[in-house]
Amino acid sequence: MINKIVQSMAEAMAGIRDGSVVLIGGFGSIGQPNALIDGLIEQGAKDLTVVANNSGVGHVGLAKLLETGRVRKIVCSFPRTADPVVFEKLWREGRIELEVVPQGTMAERMRAAGAGIPAFYTPTAAGTRLAEGKEEREIRGRKYILEDALPGDVALIEAWEADRWGNLTYKSSARNFNPVMATAAELTIVQSQHIVELGALDPEKVATPGIFVSRVLHVPYGEPTVT
């Protein structure tokens, strides 16, 4: 019997190693798996590379993880939100490395990783500062740059519903990076608002099929309070 539902945070976080590349879902705070981030802080892995769209709000979730000093590098598209106090301080003090990636390139690099594509050409960022050091090629009269796939060792995902096979649905715009990150990591860990019986999810509405999911933890936290 397949049962990916784990009963404790310690079980969910087991085996995450120092130096891991950790993909963290969410756009701002919506769809960001804050309970799993707290679990990762508790678990203690360090020297991490975090891939996330933003760089944390206030002192919760991703911001709290950065504050522990265990993140060596962040890969993101927009390291500014309403209140990026923790990231700004670390960055100004030179205590965190930043790789800024166009948002679509970031999503596509992970999609590629999940689909067995090692690299791809895109016109996004061609001719700009973010193309520096990248292979450029002209195809049918337009400039493209080569972008590498971006696989993760771990993905931390927030879902709305999950079953024991790891089939997932998402809530509104909280879907965002979560499904693509789930495909791109070796170990995909999910926190889900609801756990349902196998067979209860409408197969037509499953957004992430269970094959991409390693572990599911039930985290019925209610509503996000910040965006």
Place this chain on the structure above:
Amino acid sequence: MNTIVKENVTATSAYQPLSRRQIAERLARDIPEGWYVNLGIGAPLQVADYVSAEREVIFQSENGILGMGPAPAPDQINRWLINAGKQYVTLRTGGSYMHHADSFGLIRGGHLDLCVLGAFQVAENGDIANWATTGDNAPAVGGAMDLAAGTPRLWVLMDHTTKTGESRLVRRCSYPLTAIGVVKRIYTNLAVIDVTDEGFAVREMVPGLTLDALQGVTDAPLRMAA
């Protein structure tokens, strides 16, 4: 509309620049029903206020919304539904959600009819600079480069000059580029200007403004559109 001036009027009468809202309203008039449109964060988002729901213009938000509606009433907020500016929004009837790779696949695949972005500078060859200045903040690009490079029709909404009077329409951008050769049209507080193979072509100016006066506050050469 009587705001359209298509000849080089040499009178020196005073003119009234448009407010940001008026630029948004002016731009909205040029969006036909049926277009799929992405509005950049900031001033471009105001364009949606001037497209009534009866006109079926479909707004896309980069974080996976197609068919985004206006802000919800305070007691109707869905806390999992935000726009690219991280404000609460609604989903209109017929709207749908998608994940980020599909959302940007849609953008990068050229499926949108229009993207409207703000900018620091636009060059006469269509280059756009809108993501970084020379300031000391951490660089943040978001979806700007994907939208600029991927959308077949990119319009810019911006003030014609900086607060200190420097032209934002330039021969070559001095700020870091967002994308090369992509801007098709610019809506400013003074004029509507096309970017053509021969440079900037003025389609219309605010009443009372002359091409000479507009050229006086514009770094790159202007000509009237044919």
